[in-house]
Amino acid sequence: MSAEPVRIAVDLLGGDHAPGVVVDGAIQAADADPQVLPVLVGPPDVAASLLADRGADGRFPVVAASQVVAMDEHPARAVRAKRDATVRVAARLVRDGEAAALVSAGSTGATMAAALFTFGRLAGVTRPPLAVVVAALEHPVVLLDTGATVEADANLLAQFAVAGAAYARVRFGLAQPRVGLLSVGAENCKGDPVRKEAHDAIAAVLADLPAEFVGNVEGGDVPLGGPADVVVTDGFTGNVLLKGLEGMLARIAGDSELRRAAGDLDPDSTGGGVLLGVDGVAVVGHGASSARAIASCIHLAAQVASRRTAIPHERDEDIAMARPWASS
Amino acid sequence: MSAEPVRIAVDLLGGDHAPGVVVDGAIQAADADPQVLPVLVGPPDVAASLLADRGADGRFPVVAASQVVAMDEHPARAVRAKRDATVRVAARLVRDGEAAALVSAGSTGATMAAALFTFGRLAGVTRPPLAVVVAALEHPVVLLDTGATVEADANLLAQFAVAGAAYARVRFGLAQPRVGLLSVGAENCKGDPVRKEAHDAIAAVLADLPAEFVGNVEGGDVPLGGPADVVVTDGFTGNVLLKGLEGMLARIAGDSELRRAAGDLDPDSTGGGVLLGVDGVAVVGHGASSARAIASCIHLAAQVASRRTAIPHERDEDIAMARPWASS
Numbered sequence: 001m002s003a004e005p006v007r008i009a010v011d012l013l014g015g016d017h018a019p020g021v022v023v024d025g026a027i028q029a030a031d032a033d034p035q036v037l038p039v040l041v042g043p044p045d046v047a048a049s050l051l052a053d054r055g056a057d058g059r060f061p062v063v064a065a066s067q068v069v070a071m072d073e074h075p076a077r078a079v080r081a082k083r084d085a086t087v088r089v090a091a092r093l094v095r096d097g098e099a100a101a102l103v104s105a106g107s108t109g110a111t112m113a114a115a116l117f118t119f120g121r122l123a124g125v126t127r128p129p130l131a132v133v134v135a136a137l138e139h140p141v142v143l144l145d146t147g148a149t150v151e152a153d154a155n156l157l158a159q160f161a162v163a164g165a166a167y168a169r170v171r172f173g174l175a176q177p178r179v180g181l182l183s184v185g186a187e188n189c190k191g192d193p194v195r196k197e198a199h200d201a202i203a204a205v206l207a208d209l210p211a212e213f214v215g216n217v218e219g220g221d222v223p224l225g226g227p228a229d230v231v232v233t234d235g236f237t238g239n240v241l242l243k244g245l246e247g248m249l250a251r252i253a254g255d256s257e258l259r260r261a262a263g264d265l266d267p268d269s270t271g272g273g274v275l276l277g278v279d280g281v282a283v284v285g286h287g288a289s290s291a292r293a294i295a296s297c298i299h300l301a302a303q304v305a306s307r308r309t310a311i312p313h314e315r316d317e318d319i320a321m322a323r324p325w326a327s328s
Numbered sequence: 329m330s331a332e333p334v335r336i337a338v339d340l341l342g343g344d345h346a347p348g349v350v351v352d353g354a355i356q357a358a359d360a361d362p363q364v365l366p367v368l369v370g371p372p373d374v375a376a377s378l379l380a381d382r383g384a385d386g387r388f389p390v391v392a393a394s395q396v397v398a399m400d401e402h403p404a405r406a407v408r409a410k411r412d413a414t415v416r417v418a419a420r421l422v423r424d425g426e427a428a429a430l431v432s433a434g435s436t437g438a439t440m441a442a443a444l445f446t447f448g449r450l451a452g453v454t455r456p457p458l459a460v461v462v463a464a465l466e467h468p469v470v471l472l473d474t475g476a477t478v479e480a481d482a483n484l485l486a487q488f489a490v491a492g493a494a495y496a497r498v499r500f501g502l503a504q505p506r507v508g509l510l511s512v513g514a515e516n517c518k519g520d521p522v523r524k525e526a527h528d529a530i531a532a533v534l535a536d537l538p539a540e541f542v543g544n545v546e547g548g549d550v551p552l553g554g555p556a557d558v559v560v561t562d563g564f565t566g567n568v569l570l571k572g573l574e575g576m577l578a579r580i581a582g583d584s585e586l587r588r589a590a591g592d593l594d595p596d597s598t599g600g601g602v603l604l605g606v607d608g609v610a611v612v613g614h615g616a617s618s619a620r621a622i623a624s625c626i627h628l629a630a631q632v633a634s635r636r637t638a639i640p641h642e643r644d645e646d647i648a649m650a651r652p653w654a655s656s
Contacts, residue, residue, distance in 0.1 A: 147512055150512060150519060150520040151520050182568060183568075184478060184563070184564055184568065185399070187399060187400050189400060191564070192478040192479050192564050195564075218567075218568070218575075219569060219571030219572035219574075219575060220572060220574055221575065223572060223575040223576040223578075224575045224579055233568075236511075236512055236519070236523075236565065237564065239512040240510060240512065240546070240547040240569050243546045243547030244548060244550055244572050244573055245572055245573070246547075247547060247548025247549065247551040248573050248576040250551075251465045251552055252580065
């Protein structure tokens with residue numbers, strides 16, 4: 001049953017604690033699952049020296065790339081200008097079939113730009129959302145967008161609904177994922193004008209797809225896992241909520257007794273976000289990622305990439321736009 | 329040192345579990361602090377029967393009011409039409425000095441409308457924000473707006489910054505509260521166009537006040553208590569974040585071991601939101617409030633109302649707009 005290991009292109013220079021924790025994370029990921037082979041994308045001398053320090057000389061392939069996109073640069077402009085940026089080289093490896101997926105803990109905007117330019121959008125997609133799975137009490141919840149696009153109109157929220165439903169179908173094997181619109185009250189009259197308009201747009205677009213629209217959900221339904229498997233929002237609100245939930249876990253971790261009991265709620269163990277709507281797999285980790293968080297991202301990337309060949313390649317555009325790993 | 333008890337007008341019909349839990353909460357509040365006297369506002373026969381059931385006949389004054397504002401009504405229109413709505417009668421008691429503050433677990437919009445119509449706005453206020461104190465890891469954090477107004481432009485966010493700083497000064501005795509703007513990254517270039525514009529507006533309005541603007545903060549800074557004592561956002565984002573944090577606590581409470589250890593993080597113990605920018609004290613509880621949550625709201629109302637006489641009555645309009653309990 002042994003197969004070729006899954007090659008994951010890892011951005012050596014992405015993240016607040018790169019490159020050290022990136023190499024540590026790659027080692028942790030490969031130790032935990034020999035079927036995963038991280039490919040380090042960055043300056044070869046840096047990679048070699050870090051691997052040597054850890055007694056791991058030559059353990060992973062290294063692909064040379066020298067430029068980095070800083071957090072305060074305009075992501076799309078910087079990615080366009082820097083042909084040798086690590087995240088862009090990593091995306092090319094995926095496009096060319098030399099890696100199954102890329103992982104970066106650098107700028108979300110830079111990874112999105114690199115994925116858009118290099119993989120291309122799927123049909124019907126204007127802005128690719130970043131989807132994160134929250135380990136809620138009752139069932140996993142796909143939350144999107146968590147920060148790729150800070151403003152969303154009703155049509156974009158409807159796109160996110162389709163993409164999120166497709167992701168939940170494939171990742172969790174749900175035949176009919178329940179999709180909710182994040183708002184300030186369960187009553188469908190609650191919300192700002194964008195939400196009120198999105199309500200009808202989402203109901204219309206999901207009507208012909210294998211998904212059920214359950215209407216408005218609230219912030220608490222994301223950690224609890226209420227009526228929805230997929231929770232749709234703009235990237236501003238989704239990012240604030242996700243970081244708030246992670247902060248609350250860290251708040252709890254400040255208490256040693258709670259820390260012991262929290263176990264599977266540890267945010268480092270949940271992996272990063274998957275960029276949907278592009279024709280390739282890209283996983284975005286937190287800027288502040290620890291080695292364990294990087295390892296989780298690498299496992300998530302391998303898991304999503306391995307489903308790629310198992311997805312029927314429907315030509316239906318409504319479905320196609322949502323398949324993060326669809327072949328074109 | 330014994331003084332007259334502080335009379336708190338309590339909306340008997342507000343909340344998903346009213347009127348039973350409201351009476352239970354009033355009893356809990358008075359049992360815990362004999363200096364607090366709940367005044368039940370609602371149908372006298374309902375109040376009398378519930379008190380009798382609990383062996384508390386005649387324990388609290390009752391003020392008659394018969395109408396209720398439902399969650400799916402337009403709050404301002406309903407409050408205007410229903411002169412005998414419980415929340416409106418409660419607000420009149422406060423205006424007329426017969427109660428020091430009101431508490432309602434009914435519709436937030438209805439309580440805001442009743443407070444606006446009956447108490448009036450303070451100078452400079454257009455929309456009163458709802459401020460909630462989050463028991464963060466490092467220090468209490470004032471989060472506002474948490475749902476009174478679902479859309480906010482840069483000027484409104486600047487008003488909220490002033491109001492939140494004044495509240496933090498008085499409630500926590502901070503000489504120079506640190507105010508942060510909730511966004512998707514600590515870098516000040518991060519955020520949607522409203523946030524980018526609000527950045528300058530907040531810096532300008534706080535420049536002449538006893539407060540420090542610390543720039544952007546992130547969702548995790550609310551439960552952790554990072555660089556800011558006051559976190560400013562629109563009511564949509566604030567409501568989603570607050571309910572998410574509360575849901576995460578409930579998520580943890582689902583685990584019995586965590587439940588034991590969580591203790592002071594219990595959302596029921598933290599009280600409700602205080603409506604700032606109106607000339608009277610109104611505390612808004614969750615619709616789903618338990619008896620313990622109602623009791624916490626009553627204590628919070630008494631605590632905030634008791635500070636009212638201790639506040640210097642500055643005539644400075646920039647300050648005045650922010651004093652939730654300022655005399656006019």
